[in-house]
Amino acid sequence: MTAAPQTRERRRLRGLPGFYAVVMRTAVQSQFQYRTANYLYMLGMIAEPVVYLVVWSAVADAQGGAVEGITAGEFAAYYIVWTLVRNMNVVFTPYGWEQRIRQGELSGQLLLPVHPLHYDLAYFAGWKFVVILLWIPIAAVLTLVFSPVFDVTALELLVFVLAIWGAYLIRSLLLEALGMITFWTTRVSALYQLWFTAELLLSGRLLPLALLPGWAQTVAAWSPFPSTFGFPIEALVGNLSTGQLWAGIGVQLIWIGVGTLLATGVFRLGVRRYGAVGN
Amino acid sequence: MDAASRSDQPAIRVRDLRKTFRVAERDAGLAASIRGLVRRTHRDVEAVAGVSFDVASGEVVGFLGANGAGKTTMLKMLSGLLFPTSGEVSVLGHTPSRREREFLRRITLVMGNRNQLQWDIPALDSFEMNRAVYRIPDAEFRRTRDELVELLEIGDLVRKPVRNLSLGERMKAEIAASLLHRPQVLFLDEPTIGLDVTAQKRIRGFLAEYNRRTGASILLTSHYMADVQALCSRVVVIDAGAVLYDGGLRALTTRFSPHQTITVQLPEGVTDLSGYGEVVESSPDGRTSLRVPTAEASAVAARLLADHRVSGLTIEDPPIEDVIERVFAGRPSAPVPS
Numbered sequence A: 001m002t003a004a005p006q007t008r009e010r011r012r013l014r015g016l017p018g019f020y021a022v023v024m025r026t027a028v029q030s031q032f033q034y035r036t037a038n039y040l041y042m043l044g045m046i047a048e049p050v051v052y053l054v055v056w057s058a059v060a061d062a063q064g065g066a067v068e069g070i071t072a073g074e075f076a077a078y079y080i081v082w083t084l085v086r087n088m089n090v091v092f093t094p095y096g097w098e099q100r101i102r103q104g105e106l107s108g109q110l111l112l113p114v115h116p117l118h119y120d121l122a123y124f125a126g127w128k129f130v131v132i133l134l135w136i137p138i139a140a141v142l143t144l145v146f147s148p149v150f151d152v153t154a155l156e157l158l159v160f161v162l163a164i165w166g167a168y169l170i171r172s173l174l175l176e177a178l179g180m181i182t183f184w185t186t187r188v189s190a191l192y193q194l195w196f197t198a199e200l201l202l203s204g205r206l207l208p209l210a211l212l213p214g215w216a217q218t219v220a221a222w223s224p225f226p227s228t229f230g231f232p233i234e235a236l237v238g239n240l241s242t243g244q245l246w247a248g249i250g251v252q253l254i255w256i257g258v259g260t261l262l263a264t265g266v267f268r269l270g271v272r273r274y275g276a277v278g279n
Numbered sequence B: 001m002d003a004a005s006r007s008d009q010p011a012i013r014v015r016d017l018r019k020t021f022r023v024a025e026r027d028a029g030l031a032a033s034i035r036g037l038v039r040r041t042h043r044d045v046e047a048v049a050g051v052s053f054d055v056a057s058g059e060v061v062g063f064l065g066a067n068g069a070g071k072t073t074m075l076k077m078l079s080g081l082l083f084p085t086s087g088e089v090s091v092l093g094h095t096p097s098r099r100e101r102e103f104l105r106r107i108t109l110v111m112g113n114r115n116q117l118q119w120d121i122p123a124l125d126s127f128e129m130n131r132a133v134y135r136i137p138d139a140e141f142r143r144t145r146d147e148l149v150e151l152l153e154i155g156d157l158v159r160k161p162v163r164n165l166s167l168g169e170r171m172k173a174e175i176a177a178s179l180l181h182r183p184q185v186l187f188l189d190e191p192t193i194g195l196d197v198t199a200q201k202r203i204r205g206f207l208a209e210y211n212r213r214t215g216a217s218i219l220l221t222s223h224y225m226a227d228v229q230a231l232c233s234r235v236v237v238i239d240a241g242a243v244l245y246d247g248g249l250r251a252l253t254t255r256f257s258p259h260q261t262i263t264v265q266l267p268e269g270v271t272d273l274s275g276y277g278e279v280v281e282s283s284p285d286g287r288t289s290l291r292v293p294t295a296e297a298s299a300v301a302a303r304l305l306a307d308h309r310v311s312g313l314t315i316e317d318p319p320i321e322d323v324i325e326r327v328f329a330g331r332p333s334a335p336v337p338s
Helices: A003-013 A017-032 A035-062 A072-088 A094-102 A106-110 A116-146 A154-179 A189-202 A214-221 A230-237 A242-273 B030-038 B071-078 B123-134 B138-152 B167-179 B197-214 B225-231 B249-256 B294-307 B320-329
Strands: B012-025 B041-055 B060-064 B086-091 B107-111 B185-189 B217-221 B234-239 B242-248 B259-265 B278-282 B287-293 B312-316
Touching (some): A017 B123, A072 A116, A072 A154, A072 A230, A094 A106, A106 A116, A116 A154, A116 A242, A154 A189, A154 A230, A189 A214, A230 A242, B012 B071, B041 B071, B041 B242, B060 B071, B060 B197, B060 B225, B071 B086, B071 B107, B071 B185, B071 B217, B107 B167, B123 B138, B123 B167, B138 B197, B167 B197, B197 B217, B197 B225, B217 B225, B225 B320, B234 B249, B234 B320, B287 B294, B294 B312
Parallel strands (some): B060 B217, B060 B234, B107 B185, B185 B217
Antiparallel strands (some): B012 B041, B012 B086, B259 B287, B259 B312, B278 B287
8 A cells, every 4th residue: 555545544534433433333233133132122112102102191081182282192292202212312321331340341441542432422323223223113003003193394303303313412421421430439320210210200201391390390491301302302293493493402512511521521530540350 | 563663762661660459348247248338447458569670672571470469450550441559651652541542552451351352243343343443544454454364363253253252262353353453562461361272372373473573562461381481581570569570581490499300211220319319200110300409400410320321311490380389489499408
């Protein structure tokens, strides 16, 4: 290889895109190894929203067709989109960090000239393409069964596509930072359970945020949780104005910034305490 | 990098390096466990206690020590996994604990029990990931990959999912993955652990060849002395976190086991040779092994040849395993009658 093409090639490989592409491809390859497990996972994934959907549809029917103005068809739309957003929300969890640190599995990643955060972000982003592919038939079946009401504009669709990736980034970064507390505590599961409970209530996962009492909506508005769940869903199936749609993306950007600072800062401080035990 | 470009600067420079771990302690049992909820006791353990040494470019050094001596802790500090408590470390001019990308691109750490390959996909795909991680240009990557696959004879294995490989096969693939970026310093922690004799031999041969071709420095720990004997001209013996010996393998034998074994074969059969040295072994066919001080070995051999009709005679150093055992035991060689 002559010097000029080699320089061009080095330039092409500089930066992270090449790394992200390869890791995402690897994630897809790994996931495709277990087809049955993937389908079982997806079936497990829809059990939760179907329960919520059946309950809220029953409540809506009992109250004359709507709860706080949300009809059964709108509930169906909410929870069918929910299934996709939930899958976008699957990220490297604090349990993973606990295992990495307690068992020394982080050592292998620390030896690579790439921050472990990039590996996790790339790997789970790659995995999303597999779950989106598997989600399509499930969403089709749910649509046939529950008859959702969709009235989507092109702008809402665009904001939704941006928002689900924003949600992925926010949840990834914040849970990475939370998981890295294991550098100090060796175990972080209990803290994650606390986080999870708050997230369940304040994100729009358990129920649409509009159904929360006023004070809870105020608390939720100051937390990152709606940006990871409620906002992406509302962007597609709600009635948000153009200003509200872009404001939602703006809030997501702020939380991505906060998450980046937290994850990189906690890592920088915590890695000094890493004992590299067990490996 | 070729041998001609080796620098006069040491590839690795370590001065008064220390690492202290704070570990929680408690007695066994439920009561102690409950007490531990309220009052926890800790103890500082000095895993590395003031170690200093240099490793030159292209040098292969064996790092020897009993379990818990501090060898792996040293390697982890040298590769940037652990922050030292105090002291100085420089590897290829970098401070490892800063984990600069340029530093990480020039080293590798191979641990016999570590798995960096993706479990569910063929090793070739993991190699591809390393290409991206280390930003290796395509042509250089293909050349190095093919060379490593050929040297390690893993052409058939790299297409199978890693989970289907045996331990030895996986270890060879791990080593190939660790060297794709052609590191200039290799830290090898028990690279042949758990492998059969054939696989051990192949990996030893490969590492020697890699060192010859690239001029890389290698720091190796192993409990298999055959690894050390085959690869290392110099050893650093570490005990309780401190350097006990730093020098050649031959000199280690002389210093810690100042005796040799003379094995003599006499056609007349069993003969009492206890007057020449300590009889270690005697067989009915006239073969006798004697342990004698190294300084007197030549003279004793000459006396044996003069006094008896000898059909065979050899003078050997004791097995390196025995020498190391004595080093760790911290005791000199037992007095030998002469």
